Amino acid sequence: MKAFKESMLKLITETSTNLPPDVRQAIREAKEKEDAGTRASLALSTITDNIRMAEENVSPICQDTGMPTFIIYTPVGANQIEMTKQIREAIREATKQGKLRPNSVDSLTGENSGDNLGPGLPVIHYHQWEKDYIEVRLILKGGGCENKNIQYSLPCELEGLGRAGRDLDGIRKCILHAVYQAQGQGCSAGFIGVGIGGDRTTGYELAKMQLFRPVWDTNPNPQLAKLEEYIMEAANQLSIGTMGFGGNVTLLGCKIGAINRIPASFFVSVAYNCWAFRRQGVHIDANSGEIIDWLYKEVPEKEENKKAKSPAAVEVKKEGAREIVLNTPITEEQIRQLKVGDVVILNGLIYTGRDALHKYLIDHDAPVDLTNGVIYHCGPVMLKDQDGNWHVKAAGPTTSIREEPYQADIIKKFGIRAVIGKGGMGAKTLQALKEHGAVYLNAIGGAAQYYADCITKVEGVDFLEFGIPEAMWHLRVKGFAAIVTMDAHGNSLHADVDKTSLEKLAQFKEPVFK
Numbered sequence: 001m002k003a004f005k006e007s008m009l010k011l012i013t014e015t016s017t018n019l020p021p022d023v024r025q026a027i028r029e030a031k032e033k034e035d036a037g038t039r040a041s042l043a044l045s046t047i048t049d050n051i052r053m054a055e056e057n058v059s060p061i062c063q064d065t066g067m068p069t070f071i072i073y074t075p076v077g078a079n080q081i082e083m084t085k086q087i088r089e090a091i092r093e094a095t096k097q098g099k100l101r102p103n104s105v106d107s108l109t110g111e112n113s114g115d116n117l118g119p120g121l122p123v124i125h126y127h128q129w130e131k132d133y134i135e136v137r138l139i140l141k142g143g144g145c146e147n148k149n150i151q152y153s154l155p156c157e158l159e160g161l162g163r164a165g166r167d168l169d170g171i172r173k174c175i176l177h178a179v180y181q182a183q184g185q186g187c188s189a190g191f192i193g194v195g196i197g198g199d200r201t202t203g204y205e206l207a208k209m210q211l212f213r214p215v216w217d218t219n220p221n222p223q224l225a226k227l228e229e230y231i232m233e234a235a236n237q238l239s240i241g242t243m244g245f246g247g248n249v250t251l252l253g254c255k256i257g258a259i260n261r262i263p264a265s266f267f268v269s270v271a272y273n274c275w276a277f278r279r280q281g282v283h284i285d286a287n288s289g290e291i292i293d294w295l296y297k298e299v300p301e302k303e304e305n306k307k308a309k310s311p312a313a314v315e316v317k318k319e320g321a322r323e324i325v326l327n328t329p330i331t332e333e334q335i336r337q338l339k340v341g342d343v344v345i346l347n348g349l350i351y352t353g354r355d356a357l358h359k360y361l362i363d364h365d366a367p368v369d370l371t372n373g374v375i376y377h378c379g380p381v382m383l384k385d386q387d388g389n390w391h392v393k394a395a396g397p398t399t400s401i402r403e404e405p406y407q408a409d410i411i412k413k414f415g416i417r418a419v420i421g422k423g424g425m426g427a428k429t430l431q432a433l434k435e436h437g438a439v440y441l442n443a444i445g446g447a448a449q450y451y452a453d454c455i456t457k458v459e460g461v462d463f464l465e466f467g468i469p470e471a472m473w474h475l476r477v478k479g480f481a482a483i484v485t486m487d488a489h490g491n492s493l494h495a496d497v498d499k500t501s502l503e504k505l506a507q508f509k510e511p512v513f514k
């Protein structure tokens, strides 16, 4: 097992930087279903570029490299204690190389361990099997989509859909509701794994395990196969679209499993995974620890894909998008001219800030003058070189709604003109944007290489003691593109999409599976 650590390092690197072909195919097909020039289509182009860049740079597809979760099958007698040791070393090394963001945070003190290790991390599930080789599967599921996981206890009442009973039709309603409630916040278009039955723990576990199925497979249970097909069809009529921008594609995959329950409990558990669906697997020689082969590398070609494609449509800007270049600091007048749908190209200095910084700023001064400035909800992957200079390895947006309790007060207190993030914010922030002349810019979630490429210099950092993701990084950007989704006139694309998708959800109220 000498080579096992090296094999695990390869697996981690591949999972973080190279999206599997089945996921790429689903994204490609989604792009073909969106009209050229729409916001969804432009977002999918950025996502496609980002996937290519991550592979070329051998750098994280998304800066949130998630909760590393290993599922391992071993022959009887394999030394699991030794394997765990080597996996931990590989995790430490991958973090040092910038393939993983330091993501392990003490839940009580907030301290980041810096090496992705600590109580509960990484997650490793061992199973034995009769084969003579080892199988290791790894999923790196980020926090934004994890936060959109949801568990239903049947019977229940669901907004838009009414009563969900203890039957297949009730299950159908829960799954549709799960897609609706995620909106764009988990970086749609997403994939869902569904676990029917079990208890609260095993239900969620089953849901997550479904995510290891290839996107293209067919459920061996005909009833569940039918339900999966139905959900794909119906969920895509909700028009939530990529990043919640509206569009024809909201869901890229749906995999459902069922286990028994006990009479009093009936759970439907849904694991939501963003488009940056990072999971890979390998078979390992049980003696040497070397990789024998990779899983997830094959995608059976579909009949319709064999047909010659018509030439790609030229990207024309639809939906009336204007492109506006802004240099920081930004004036109130410039902000008040912006409208939902405008594409802003930012140049100049911006500051990252997420959960720890927002909480801090409420009752402290800022270390820099933020007047007319820009806050970027982002926790990047950073590496320091031998001369002590920091380099950005990945830097996409994080889910903004977590800052909703603080954002309005911070805009007011510091005179902030633009907040960049993803997934949108709520009514309190919208009101503050109007009152104080500020705007919310939606960057494309997960496009961490694309945005890292726009950062020309790291000019400083404050609060490094919060840990790398939570620190306040001073970033000089050039050509940083984001879409105005909440403006200073009280308009919010997020509120609009939420409303229309709820109306569409209500169309699926009538029983389908009797």
Ligand SMILES: O=C(O)C[C@H](O)C(=O)O
Binding pocket: 063, 064, 142, 143, 144, 145, 185, 186, 378, 379, 396, 397, 398, 399, 400
């Ligand atoms: O933690 C992050 O950088 C992003 C997170 O995965 C999110 O989607 O909000």
Ligand code: SF4
Binding pocket: 062, 063, 064, 065, 141, 142, 143, 144, 145, 185, 186, 187, 274, 275, 276, 396, 397, 398, 399, 445, 446, 447
């Ligand atoms: S930022 Fe988006 S793409 Fe990245 S882990 Fe979070 S949900 Fe996934």
